[in-house]
Amino acid sequence: MTASRTNTRIREFRLPDLGEGLTESEIVQWHVAEGDTVELNQIIADVETAKAVVELPSPYAGVVVRLHEAAGTVVDVGAPIVSFEVAAGPDDAVPVPASVPDEPVPAEPAPARREPNLVGYGAAVEKGGRPQRRGRSLPAANAPQPAAVLQPAAAPQPRERPRSTPPVRKLARDLGITLDTLTGTGPGALITRADVLAALAGTPSSTAEPASPGPRPRAVRSSTGEIRTPIRGMRKHTAAAMVASAFSAPHATEFLTIDVTPTMELLAELKAGRAFEGTRVTPLTVVSKAVCIAIARNPILNSSWDEQAQEIVQYADVNLGIAAATPRGLLVPNIKAAQSLTLKDLAQALGALTETARAGRTPPTDLAGGTISITNIGVFGIDAGTPILNPGEAAILAMGAVRSTPWEYRGEIALRSVMTLSLSFDHRLVDGEQGSRFLADVGTILRNPAMVLTMV
Amino acid sequence: MAQDGTRPGPGSTGGNDDAGPASGTVLPGPAHAGADDLVQLIDHHGVRHPHGHYDALVADVDGAALQRLYEDMVVVRRIDAEATALQRQGELALWPPLLGQEAAQIGSGRALRSDDFVFSSYRENAVAYCRGVDLADILRVWRGNASSGWDPYTINMATPQVIIGAQTLHATGYAMGIVNDGADSVAVAYFGDGATSQGDVNEAMVFAASYQAPVIFFCQNNHWAISEPVGLQAHVPIARRAPGFGIPSVRVDGNDVLACLAVTREALARARSGGGPTFIEAVTYRMGPHTTADDPTRYRDANELEDWAARDPLARLATLLDSLGLLDAGYTDSVKARADAVAAELREGCLSMPEPAPSDVFKHVYSTPNSWLDRQQDHYERYLASFAQAPQEGPR
Structure with missing residues (x-):
């Protein structure tokens, strides 16, 4: 265009959002050079967005006076890419301060910066003149606080939600992992499924090295010596699960103290024999087996209260949960269809499960779908307690420490191996009679493993 | 409608009808249950084929009328190109181009009476043009300046429905209301091949048939539901579904503006006379992207676009006009001037649109x-x- 030099003005073209919610694009190729005269809608460049390569038509008829970015450059949406010298249109007759000749007259091509949250930008950055939130008009604040004036950038910026995908968010929520604590390894720091699973398994950064900026909540010791730890991650999840369980399922707990000497003798025999060589058999092994056998006789203990459906769900399989202290906190992985396992298989499954849990490598599938749980508080030297149900389950059995105790034996007092079992059950669906029969069955087996012959 | 459908002998299937002008004779076609045959009056070589049934419906379309149809198509293609450019220039957030579908929209849109009521998707900007929409109003929503572009009652066209297929229910409901009013206007629902997989469209057809509502289901089968080919939506011609609902259907060459005008007129006449709904499948092609945020080269074969470019709706009408001696320089210049003026008006309307408070x-x-x-x-x-x-x- 050959408008007279005196009657022209400079217009800047800023890179628009060429897709829906893009924040940047790459200039693949310029089709014009500085000094070229272009028509309106003449293709001036090829631009590649995350979605497509598109042609950029010139928004003005005029002369290209400056290409702000070279081909191959990735440009933020809103950044100027071309300046045109165009004939002054009728708009320009309106008094415009001559000192701002390069201000584009058409509506802002794009806000200067957008939050990179793709669909839905949130509010665009105000173009100035208006505050983003209500200014405080306290009379005392009239004297400007130097610190506040000197540090305008210190205004707290709303934290962006960690980038991830809905299925991964759900996984993290289900596992009680807060995405804020993770560092994404996907494209654009996207938090992937693998990141969440790695965090759960405690790798790579949740192990106890103090230098690691891992996802463990950071505790802060105050001047008075109290330690304040943010509630998040596994602790938060555990707390929520405990509260949900304790205040939705009315717990009843029963205790049974028994002489488990025959069980201990059986274990000693198994350890000595060839059949179980290499397999670790413990009181937990026998208790687990006893629970499976007792469930077959009292199936209501292996069930769940479905509040939403108003149904009681009785499970076919015993997915036996074992409470385990892990580096990340309490986990209750379960052994699927434990009732179908032989004692040896069960022993091996228990060994693998606890080892995996202690190493922090429990896969999510092991954490889901449990139907009844055992917690072995005996390993801490504790006798009895009131265990809280694993949410959704109808019963949990706590096994206490096996102690050498003076006990009535064949009409006399003898030192026997004695253990206390504590059974909590959901009293909505398990009556005292059913709970008692179940606990008595478990006790019967531990008291005399041979009694299994009468029970299966 | 299939039962009425008669067509030239050769080439009885698909849009690839290569029949030359030679045959000339009109053979009575058999009655079909399936409605697979494509009604075509102007083939892609720009040759006008006589048609035993539909010729009568466009008997009034003389050379001048054909020229007007051509001008409409040129203008709407230009509107589409200008809006696409405006999006690339950052003036619109998004734009759904209609490139390639001009004949389907102009042919049907020009068949309507002003008291008929259109319920469209977001791509029927050529139909809106036929309804006399203010040009800037087409862009208002895409510029993000308003939630809705225009007052539906000023042009008797609802604002574009973005929910796929939902407008078919609106159209059917409106048509049931027409019956209650004792009027003889018609509701027309525009939707695409992908929408036929939606429950809404199927429900609308059930109700339209049950109430014999004066509604036309105008499906532009543009072959792509974003990135899904039409073969995923239907293993048989989409028009074949309608008879299952008790709705007569017809397949028309959607790139033949005259045929689209003819079949729409027939459907309108049926609806006005109490004959109930009609389903029209206009077989056309979306030559551009789904929207300006889409890159069709990622999912479709370039050869396919080439095949359809050879069936371009504007080119064939231009050839026909030329063969009739109606494409002189004076006419083409006036069409170009009109398109330029409309594009300038559109751009000006867009750039001067006041920001909402x-x-x-x-x-x-x-x-x-x-x-x-x-x-x-x-x-x-x-x-x-x-x-x-x-x-x-x-x-x-």
Whole structure:
């Protein structure tokens, strides 16, 4: 265009959002050079967005006076890419301060910066003149606080939600992992499924090295010596699960103290024999087996209260949960269809499960779908307690420490191996009679493993 | 309609009808249950084929009328190109191009009476043009300046429905209302091949048939539901589904503006005379992307686009006009001038569109005053006013 030099003005073209919610694009190729005269809608460049390569038509008829970015450059949406010298249109007759000749007259091509949250930008950055939130008009604040004036950038910026995908968010929520604590390894720091699973398994950064900026909540010791730890991650999840369980399922707990000497003798025999060589058999092994056998006789203990459906769900399989202290906190992985396992298989499954849990490598599938749980508080030297149900389950059995105790034996007092079992059950669906029969069955087996012959 | 459909002998299937002008004779076609045959009056070589049934419906379309149809198509293609450019220039957030579908939209749109009512998807900007929409109103929503482009009752066309297929229910409901009013107008629903997989469209067809509502289901089969080919939506011609609902259907060459005009007129006549709904499958092709945010080269074969470019709706009509001696320089110049003027008007309307005020969000929520909303608006305005009073250092 050959408008007279005196009657022209400079217009800047800023890179628009060429897709829906893009924040940047790459200039693949310029089709014009500085000094070229272009028509309106003449293709001036090829631009590649995350979605497509598109042609950029010139928004003005005029002369290209400056290409702000070279081909191959990735440009933020809103950044100027071309300046045109165009004939002054009728708009320009309106008094415009001559000192701002390069201000584009058409509506802002794009806000200067957008939050990179793709669909839905949130509010665009105000173009100035208006505050983003209500200014405080306290009379005392009239004297400007130097610190506040000197540090305008210190205004707290709303934290962006960690980038991830809905299925991964759900996984993290289900596992009680807060995405804020993770560092994404996907494209654009996207938090992937693998990141969440790695965090759960405690790798790579949740192990106890103090230098690691891992996802463990950071505790802060105050001047008075109290330690304040943010509630998040596994602790938060555990707390929520405990509260949900304790205040939705009315717990009843029963205790049974028994002489488990025959069980201990059986274990000693198994350890000595060839059949179980290499397999670790413990009181937990026998208790687990006893629970499976007792469930077959009292199936209501292996069930769940479905509040939403108003149904009681009785499970076919015993997915036996074992409470385990892990580096990340309490986990209750379960052994699927434990009732179908032989004692040896069960022993091996228990060994693998606890080892995996202690190493922090429990896969999510092991954490889901449990139907009844055992917690072995005996390993801490504790006798009895009131265990809280694993949410959704109808019963949990706590096994206490096996102690050498003076006990009535064949009409006399003898030192026997004695253990206390504590059974909590959901009293909505398990009556005292059913709970008692179940606990008595478990006790019967531990008291005399041979009694299994009468029970299966 | 299939039962009425008669067509030239050769080439009885698909849109690839290569029949030359030679045959000339019109053979009575057999009655079909399937409606697979494509009604075509102007083939892709620009040759006008006589048609035993549909010729009568376009007997009034003389050379001047053909020229007007051509001008319409050139203008809407230009509107589409200008809007696409405006999006690339950052003036529109998004634009759904109709490139390639001009004949289907102009042919059907020009068949309508002003008291008919259109319920469209977001791609029927050529239909809106036929309805006399203010050009800037087409862009208003895409510029993000309003939630809705126009007052539907001024042009008897609802604002574009973005929910796929939902407008078919609106059209059927409106058509049931027409019957209650004792009027003889018709509701026309425009949708695509992908929409036929939606429950809404199927429900609308059930109700339209049950109530024998004066509604036309105008399906532009443009072969792509974003990135899904039409073969995923239907293993048989889409038009074949309608008879299952008790709705007569017809397949028409959607790139033949005259045939689209003819079949729409027939459907309108049926609806006005109490004959109930009609399903029209206009077989066309979306030559551009789904929207300006889409890259069709990622999912479709370039050869396919080439095949369809050879069946371009504008090119074939231009050839026909030329063969009739109706494409002289004076005419083409006037068409170009008209298209340029419309494009300039569109651009000007877009760039000069006033920004909405913050309180505009409260407009058009209720048709009558609502004290609860008024109170919200009052609060919001006072909130905004508080910024003006804020101390100077407030804004960052």
